Amino acid sequence: MAWIDQLLREGARRVDEVEVFFAKGIAVSADLKRKNINIATRSDECGLGIRTIDKGRIGSSSTHNPKKWKECLNAAIASGKLATPQRWDGLPEPVARDHEEICHDPLLTVDPETATGLLGQMLEGASQHPVQVTSGSATLSVSTDIIVNSCGVRYTSRYTGVSISLESIKDQSTGTEFAQSCFMDIDPFAVGERAAFLAFHSSGGQEITSGDYDVLLSPLAYAELLGAAFIPALNGRNVHVGRSLLAKKLGESIMDSHLSMYDDPFRQRGLGSTFWDAEGMPTKRIDFVRDGVLSSFAYDLRTAYRYGKESTASAIRGGASAGTAIGHHNFIIDGPRTGVADERVIYVNGVVGAHTANPMSGDFSVELSNAFWMEDGEFQAPIRSAMLAGNVFAMHKDIGGISDEMRQIGSMVLPSIRLQGQRVIGK
Amino acid sequence: MSEPSSIRYHDLRHVTGQSTLIDIDNGAVESAGTSFFNRAILRVLGSHGWGILQIDNFSPCSKKKFNSLLASASRLAAVTRQDVDLSEATYHALGVPPMQEDPRDVSIEEKTSLLSEIEQAARHPEIVNRRANYIERSEHILFSDSSGHEFSYEICRSGFNVLAVASRNGTVQMGYERVHSISGFDLRHRQEYGEKAAKVAIALLDAGNAKGGRMRAVLDPELAGVFAHEAVGHASEGDLVQEGSSVLAGRVGERIGNDRLSIVDDPSIPEFGFEPFDAEGVAVKRTEIIRNGVVNAFLHSRETLAAVGHGIAGHARAMAAEPPLVRMSNTYIENGDSTLEEMMELCKNGILLKGSRGGQVDPGRGIFQFNAEYGFLIEEGECTRMVRDVSLSGEILSTLHGILLCGNDRSMHPGYCGKGGQSVPVSDGAPHILLENAMVGGSGVD
Numbered sequence: 001m002a003w004i005d006q007l008l009r010e011g012a013r014r015v016d017e018v019e020v021f022f023a024k025g026i027a028v029s030a031d032l033k034r035k036n037i038n039i040a041t042r043s044d045e046c047g048l049g050i051r052t053i054d055k056g057r058i059g060s061s062s063t064h065n066p067k068k069w070k071e072c073l074n075a076a077i078a079s080g081k082l083a084t085p086q087r088w089d090g091l092p093e094p095v096a097r098d099h100e101e102i103c104h105d106p107l108l109t110v111d112p113e114t115a116t117g118l119l120g121q122m123l124e125g126a127s128q129h130p131v132q133v134t135s136g137s138a139t140l141s142v143s144t145d146i147i148v149n150s151c152g153v154r155y156t157s158r159y160t161g162v163s164i165s166l167e168s169i170k171d172q173s174t175g176t177e178f179a180q181s182c183f184m185d186i187d188p189f190a191v192g193e194r195a196a197f198l199a200f201h202s203s204g205g206q207e208i209t210s211g212d213y214d215v216l217l218s219p220l221a222y223a224e225l226l227g228a229a230f231i232p233a234l235n236g237r238n239v240h241v242g243r244s245l246l247a248k249k250l251g252e253s254i255m256d257s258h259l260s261m262y263d264d265p266f267r268q269r270g271l272g273s274t275f276w277d278a279e280g281m282p283t284k285r286i287d288f289v290r291d292g293v294l295s296s297f298a299y300d301l302r303t304a305y306r307y308g309k310e311s312t313a314s315a316i317r318g319g320a321s322a323g324t325a326i327g328h329h330n331f332i333i334d335g336p337r338t339g340v341a342d343e344r345v346i347y348v349n350g351v352v353g354a355h356t357a358n359p360m361s362g363d364f365s366v367e368l369s370n371a372f373w374m375e376d377g378e379f380q381a382p383i384r385s386a387m388l389a390g391n392v393f394a395m396h397k398d399i400g401g402i403s404d405e406m407r408q409i410g411s412m413v414l415p416s417i418r419l420q421g422q423r424v425i426g427k
Numbered sequence: 428m429s430e431p432s433s434i435r436y437h438d439l440r441h442v443t444g445q446s447t448l449i450d451i452d453n454g455a456v457e458s459a460g461t462s463f464f465n466r467a468i469l470r471v472l473g474s475h476g477w478g479i480l481q482i483d484n485f486s487p488c489s490k491k492k493f494n495s496l497l498a499s500a501s502r503l504a505a506v507t508r509q510d511v512d513l514s515e516a517t518y519h520a521l522g523v524p525p526m527q528e529d530p531r532d533v534s535i536e537e538k539t540s541l542l543s544e545i546e547q548a549a550r551h552p553e554i555v556n557r558r559a560n561y562i563e564r565s566e567h568i569l570f571s572d573s574s575g576h577e578f579s580y581e582i583c584r585s586g587f588n589v590l591a592v593a594s595r596n597g598t599v600q601m602g603y604e605r606v607h608s609i610s611g612f613d614l615r616h617r618q619e620y621g622e623k624a625a626k627v628a629i630a631l632l633d634a635g636n637a638k639g640g641r642m643r644a645v646l647d648p649e650l651a652g653v654f655a656h657e658a659v660g661h662a663s664e665g666d667l668v669q670e671g672s673s674v675l676a677g678r679v680g681e682r683i684g685n686d687r688l689s690i691v692d693d694p695s696i697p698e699f700g701f702e703p704f705d706a707e708g709v710a711v712k713r714t715e716i717i718r719n720g721v722v723n724a725f726l727h728s729r730e731t732l733a734a735v736g737h738g739i740a741g742h743a744r745a746m747a748a749e750p751p752l753v754r755m756s757n758t759y760i761e762n763g764d765s766t767l768e769e770m771m772e773l774c775k776n777g778i779l780l781k782g783s784r785g786g787q788v789d790p791g792r793g794i795f796q797f798n799a800e801y802g803f804l805i806e807e808g809e810c811t812r813m814v815r816d817v818s819l820s821g822e823i824l825s826t827l828h829g830i831l832l833c834g835n836d837r838s839m840h841p842g843y844c845g846k847g848g849q850s851v852p853v854s855d856g857a858p859h860i861l862l863e864n865a866m867v868g869g870s871g872v873d
Contacts, residue, residue, distance in 0.1 A: 030506060033670055036476075038509035039750065042499070043481035063463040064484040072463065079460025082539055086455070112506045134672040134791065167791075169672055174791040210640060241453050242555030243592055245599050321462055353787040356798030356818060360592055360599040363816040365639070365868030367796040369789060385794055387820055387868035389639055423870050425639035 001146075007050070007069045008150055015054035015077055017091050018150045019279070022066065023047050023320050025143025025159075030115035032136035032166075035123060040112045045143070047320025050076040056085035058302060062321040086306045091149045095282045101158055102266070102273040103182040108160040110140045118188045122166045125192025129200040131175070136166040138188075153280040164188055166195040173382075175199030175370060176350075180410070183269055198349060198370045205371075205384030208346075208426035214400055215388065215422045216345045216374060219407035219414040222333075224354035226412065229362045229392040234261075234288050235326045236299040236314075240307045245362060245393060249294050255396035257292035258335045263314070263328040270330035272411035278317035278324045286312045286328075300326050331412045338401030339377070340418040345400075346383065347374040357392065365389035365425075387425040395419050431494075431501040433473050436513060438572035440706060441467040441485055442747035447530075449539050449561040451546045459539050466748030469496055473504025476511045481748045514732040516740045519710035520578040524697040526611030530563050530585045533612055538563075541614040542587060548621030549591040553629050555599075556592035559621070561585070561614065562607070566747070570708045580703045584609055584852055586841065589621050593628035600634075600815065602627030603800065607841040607852070609701055631801055634813040637869030643777030643831075644819065644865040645770050645805065649840045652855030653783045653797050655760045656844070658823055659690050660855075662790040663716045663724075664753040664846075665731030665738065674793035674823050675722055679737045684720040684827030687763050691715050692726055692742065694756035698854040699841035702744065706751035709741040717827070728753050746849045755844060760857035763833025770832050770861040772808045778867060779803045779810055780817055783840075793823040796868075818868040829865065834858030 004020055011018030024046050031039040049062040050072050059080025063072040118138040126133050141161040148154045164186060165178035175198025179186040217225070233244040240247075246254065265283035267273050276282055279301050287295045298314035303326060316327035341347065349370035357364035371383040400418030407414060443465045450457040467485035471478045478500035488496070530538075538561055546559035563585040571577040586607025593600050602624035606613055646654060659675075667673040675683075693713035694702045702711055707729055715723045724738035725731075731753055732740045743751035771779075779802055786797025798818040803810040821829075839856035 028503075033476075033509045036509035037507045038476040038511055039479060040477070040503035040506045041479040041481060041750065042503055043748075044483060045481075046483040058458070059460060060458060061460055061462050064465045065463070066484075068463065075461045075463070078535075079458065082449075082456055082459035082535060084455040084457075112503055116506050132671055134670040167672065169791045172674060172792055174672065174789055237452075241558075242594065243558075245597075321464065323458075352789055352794065352820075353785075353796035353798065353818065356784045356786060356796070358601070358784075358816050360601045361816070363636070363870065365798070365816060365818040365870065367794055367820040367868075369792070369794070385820070385822070387639060387796075387818070387866065389816075389818075389868050389870040391870070423639065425866070425868050427641075 003066060003069055004148055007073060008148065011052060011073055012150045015052040015080065017053040019051040019091055020148045021049040021317060021320055022146045023143060025141060026110055027139055027141035028110050028112055028115055029137060029139035030112055030119055032119055032133065035133050037116060037119060048072060049320040049323065052076045052080050053088055054080055056088040057081065057083045059083060060323055088305050091151045092153060092280045093151045094153045097275045097282060102275065104158045105160045105183040108140060108162060108184045110142050115140055118164050121188035122164060122192035125189035126166060126168055126196040128193045129196035131168040131170040131196045131199045134167045134169050138164045147280045149280055155276055155280060157274065162186055164191055166192050168195045168199040170199040170203045173199050173203035175202060180271060181269065182271060201372070201379060202370050202382045205382035208383050208386050208424060210425045212421040213424045214345045215419045216340055216347045217417050217419065218347070218349045219409055219416060221348045221351050222414050222417050223409040223412045224351055225357065225364060225392050228354045228357040229359050229364065231331065232359050234297055236297040236303045236309065237326055239297050240303065243360065245360065246294060252294055253292045254294045255289060255292045256399045259289065259292055259396060259399065260334045261289040262287045262332055262334065263330060264332055265329035267330040267413065270413065271408060272329035274329055277313040278315040281311050281313035281315065283313040283329060286314065298326050298328060300324060328411060333402065333414050335402055337404045340401045340403045340416055341374045341377045344373065344375045345418060346424065347372045347379065348388065351388065362392040364392060389423045389425060395422065431498050434471050434497060434501055436472040436573050437470060437497060438570065438707065439467060439469050440745065441569045442566055444564065444566040447535060447563040449542050451543055452558045453556055456539060459535055464747060468748045468750065469500055471497055471500035471504055472511060472513070473501055473507065476504060476507030476509045478502065478504030479750055483748070511730055512733040513729040514740055516709040516729050518576050518708060519704065520580065521695060521703040521711065523580050523582050523703055524609060526583065528612040530583055530612040531565060538614060545587065545589050545617050545621040548618035549589060549625040551625045551629065553593045553595055554591050554625050555594040558590045559587060561587045572708055576708045578704055578708055582609060584699065585612060587614060589624045591624035591628045593632050595632050598632050600628050600631035607699055609697065609699060627801065630813060631815045634801060634815040636871035637778065637802065637814040637817040637867060638871040639867055639869045641864050642867055643774045644862045644867065645774055645777065645779045646860050646862060647781045648836060648838045648857050648859060650780050650783050650799050651760060651857030651860045652840055653786050655690050655857055656755060656758050656855045657786040657788045657795040657797050658821065658826060659716055660692065660755045660758045661788045662823055663726050665725045665727040665735050666753045667790050668725050669731050669734045672791035674790065678722045680721060682721050683824055684717060684830060686719050687833050688717055688720050688827060688830050689715060689761040690717040691761060692755050692758045694742065696757050698757040698839045700756035700853040702756060705741045706743045706745040711741045712739055714738055714742065726753050726755065744851050746851060749849050752847050752849060754846060754851055755853055757839065757854045759837060759839065759855065760833060760860065762835045762837045762858050765832040765834050767834060767859050770834065770859060771805060773832060774805050774861055775808055777805045778817065779805055780819065794820065795823065796820040814869065816869065820866045820868060829863040830860055831863050832861040834860065
């Protein structure tokens with residue numbers, strides 16, 4: 001790709017520094033309409049993102065057409081001219097790293113037959129319960145990302161991915177399940193069986209009286225609430241510009257001392273595992289919360305330089321056209337494990353409307369989906385409908401424990417968490 | 428290479444254009460620039476179902492190259508087993524409404540300076556963060572199909588959001604305003620939105636938490652529009668009806684609300700969800716989903732209309748290079764004849780809910796949830812204490828019966844709607860409505 005070197009040379013002539021992100025990939029998917037495949041898709045993806053830095057002014061642009069890199073470079077430089085200048089101490093230089101590919105499975109094949117096979121196994125799993133399958137999907141992908149900058153960084157990463165999902169219904173009771181991995185290690189039968197189980201066992205749900213109850217959030221329900229309101233408060237930019245409730249609490253106890261939260265970019269088989277972040281900074285473990293005490297926020301280079309902090313290598317990119325932002329790689333909740341479902345509790349598999357939570361205060365009120373009474377670890381009577389109202393910061397203060405089992409939900413790896421005395425609004 | 432013989436139909440939708448984004452955060456211009464996109468989707472209907480190619484950086488190609496793309500899509504279609512049929516459709520392209528001022532004629536420097544005025548208008552000693560974003564996206568869409576239809580159009584959507592965050596003694600609250608349209612550049616003299624965001628954020632510092640439970644609720648036009656979208660719109664989408672994940676399936680002709688209630692989706696009106704023709708090239712028209720309380724029709728693509736019936740095609744929409752899905756466009760509750768005063772009086776004791784933080788629905792289960800930006804308690808017909816973080820949930824088949832009154836002051840509000848990983852511009856609207864027995868979620872206690 002000689003054009004990348006040309007781009008770097010041309011950029012270096014006109015601005016202090018240039019960063020190039022180029023991604024290319026293929027994805028194949030097959031979708032079910034009820035029990036039959038109605039669509040098979042192949043996607044050819046290609047994108048170029050350019051960032052320029054000149055006297056502390058950061059510019060950016062993107063295009064799907066790498067042949068038009070000159071137009072894209074011009075647009076990036078023009079955008080930098082409008083940006084407010086800030087302190088800038090340089091893009092990273094290359095660091096020798098073990099170049100083992102961490103999210104690439106050479107055995108993963110990207111073809112419609114493999115996708116079809118995964119759907120077949122999910123359907124078989126779903127047939128374990130008397131429900132109707134409404135839709136499902138299986139996607140396989142392979143992609144290559146390249147980060148190059150004018151300070152000598154040139155990292156190439158190959159990724160593979162498989163994701164599957166199935167939705168089912170029994171009367172007016174729905175159940176959905178999914179799995180996602182960089183490796184061909186998912187269990188499609190189990191995914192299908194679980195989707196059908198949830199629909200089947202949620203039907204005939206009973207009303208619940210409003211009151212305060214102990215609630216066991218599944219990793220899925222927990223991930224939705226964390227993502228909507230807690231994780232944005234750990235973002236260094238939000239902290240410094242006044243959009244985080246945690247801003248002045250570094251070093252303070254902010255939650256139950258049995259809880260820790262960290263980002264582990266090197267986690268085996270983690271969906272977000274990587275040796276460098278989206279700006280080419282070498283990644284490292286970040287301890288956000290240690291035994292209940294707030295210990296760190298997440299920074300990219302821009303935010304770190306501006307506020308006199310160090311980058312935690314937390315820059316992420318949702319593709320070439322998305323630009324860089326502060327995020328995490330594998331966000332993990334850890335702590336001593338207990339039997340969270342020994343005593344009677346409301347198990348909540350999912351919530352409806354987590355994104356409507358108040359991202360500043362952390363207050364939420366969401367509808368429950370696939371909620372059951374649970375005792376001795378066993379599912380008991382389903383709950384028909386109810387709302388859960390609470391606060392994502394306060395709910396961590398005095399928890400009833402976290403489960404042994406962990407589940408990967410996107411870039412989070414979470415246990416189930418037992419919360420005490422949560423407000424449930426029923427009939 | 429000739430066109431593969433197993434192909435019953437094919438279409439190509441090619442989207443090119445550019446987007447301009449400006450982000451001002453506490454006075455600093457974080458970014459202000461332009462990016463370019465070029466994506467296409469080729470759909471082929473084989474003996475059973477669809478084979479689809481999504482192509483980044485597409486360029487119009489020779490007949491030979493195009494036939495080889497058709498052959499690739501055809502090989503994908505060969506793994507499908509669902510028998511897909513397409514309904515007949517009418518074809519017509521509406522003109523894109525003219526813009527008063529084309530945003531592309533305004534320099535990015537001027538846009539940045541105007542946005543900055545809006546952001547600065549949110550300044551106040553208790554406001555700890557102000558953020559304003561400008562979003563402009565101009566798209567050129569070229570559609571052609573194997574039946575010989577070929578249409579194109581260009582549309583520019585633009586607008587801004589402004590956020591203000593207030594803080595006092597450890598309490599943090601926000602106010603958020605947005606203006607988006609297809610009617611042209613609209614950043615001039617808009618400081619009032621910055622001021623309003625700040626005012627709401629500060630007022631919310633003193634607001635209480637609502638006590639959850641069942642009560643009467645008056646919804647403002649913006650929130651009532653989201654109610655129509657979540658409670659009825661999604662469940663009327665033909666693909667969900669077809670696959671059995673909508674509680675409205677099989678209920679055409681059934682009464683699910685009172686006589687006063689009519690809910691419409693109309694992609695042809697010049698609001699934020701406008702489309703000159705849909706993502707299958709089909710003419711767009713108004714669909715009355717609920718007419719006088721009775722389920723009247725579903726929203727459809729050609730595929731779902733053929734499978735389900737009841738309605739018209741022309742409701743398929745797609746992001747660039749994404750497969751068309753049955754989607755809402757401009758969805759609203761028709762005006763009734765009540766005044767807000769009459770509603771407050773009849774409500775007597777309850778809650779007035781204003782603004783929207785979005786919502787979500789499980790259409791198969793028939794349960795929806797949505798969240799207001801803020802509200803006021805109604806006591807003896809008067810608005811009293813301000814409350815925050817109030818959400819509403821309900822069941823599609825029962826809640827609509829609870830609409831006691833519809834106002835005569837409908838207005839439309841722009842937003843984006845997500846489905847199947849695609850986000851498309853929509854508008855929702857309604858007059859004020861009075862809802863009986865509303866399920867209000869809040870963490871407050873007596």
